Amino acid sequence: GQQVMQIPQYQHVQEGEDFTTYCNSSTTLSNIQWYKQRPGGHPVFLIQLVKSGEVKKQKRLTFQFGEAKKNSSLHITATQTTDVGTYFCAGPGVSGAGSYQLTFGKGTKLSVIP
Amino acid sequence: KAGVTQTPRYLIKTRGQQVTLSCSPISGHRSVSWYQQTPGQGLQFLFEYFSETQRNKGNFPGRFSGRQFSNSRSEMNVSTLELGDSALYLCASSLEASGIIEQFFGPGTRLTVL
Numbered sequence A: 001g002q003q004v005m006q007i008p009q010y011q012h013v014q015e016g017e018d019f020t021t022y023c024n025s026s027t028t029l030s031n032i033q034w035y036k037q038r039p040g041g042h043p044v045f046l047i048q049l050v051k052s053g054e055v056k057k058q059k060r061l062t063f064q065f066g067e068a069k070k071n072s073s074l075h076i077t078a079t080q081t082t083d084v085g086t087y088f089c090a091g092p093g094v095s096g097a098g099s100y101q102l103t104f105g106k107g108t109k110l111s112v113i114p
Numbered sequence B: 001k002a003g004v005t006q007t008p009r010y011l012i013k014t015r016g017q018q019v020t021l022s023c024s025p026i027s028g029h030r031s032v033s034w035y036q037q038t039p040g041q042g043l044q045f046l047f048e049y050f051s052e053t054q055r056n057k058g059n060f061p062g063r064f065s066g067r068q069f070s071n072s073r074s075e076m077n078v079s080t081l082e083l084g085d086s087a088l089y090l091c092a093s094s095l096e097a098s099g100i101i102e103q104f105f106g107p108g109t110r111l112t113v114l
Helices: none
Strands: A004-008 A010-014 A019-025 A032-036 A043-051 A057-059 A062-063 A071-076 A085-091 A103-104 A109-111 B005-007 B010-013 B018-023 B031-038 B041-049 B054-058 B062-066 B074-077 B086-096 B109-114
Touching: A004 A062, A010 A019, A019 A109, A032 A071, A043 A057, A043 A062, A043 B054, A062 B031, A062 B062, A085 B041, A085 B054, A103 B031, A103 B041, A109 B062, B010 B074, B018 B109, B031 B074, B041 B062, B074 B086
Parallel strands: A010 A109, B010 B109
Antiparallel strands: A004 A019, A019 A071, A032 A043, A032 A085, A057 A062, A062 A071, A085 A103, A085 A109, B005 B018, B018 B074, B031 B041, B031 B086, B041 B054, B062 B074, B086 B109
């Protein structure tokens, strides 16, 4: 079945440093989504990328979708303590019935040292 | 607009018992998905319901079942509980529009099996 892998599993950074997490799928994706889960919280949707080579920015966050639509990355510039949490990528798998399920990567847990 | 609600928030059961978890999606959302989150396995898809029909199912044993009612509320049932079923169970609803299928997660039900 479809597999979505994320690296690194953990990342500890000093406040102000940059952070990047990488996501790789075993299959070509129609789109990829990114979620953030704060400690003790639930995943919250950040963004969806659809086009090959697409780059989207949200303030200090930059999301990229690979040309082959099998990999993606999330880069945070100048991390802040509010960035702490686990970042997940998720790829869709569509069954013949047209349903929609997400396969999540195991996430990258970001710690920011003040 | 109210978010996704899940009840109960915490549950303690013993092996062999069964449990029913409830999820109320965002008003107007007809798709409800269930996920199991554990530290070792991450977020794993259980099943998805749309208009009272199960559209897709993940790789979980038959002890895990669900249903959706006409008002889109969903329940998940786990029978003959095992220690390994201890996890955070997350429900997510989505509104399929404009090709973006953002999942809105509820706060989850923390199930502990003793």
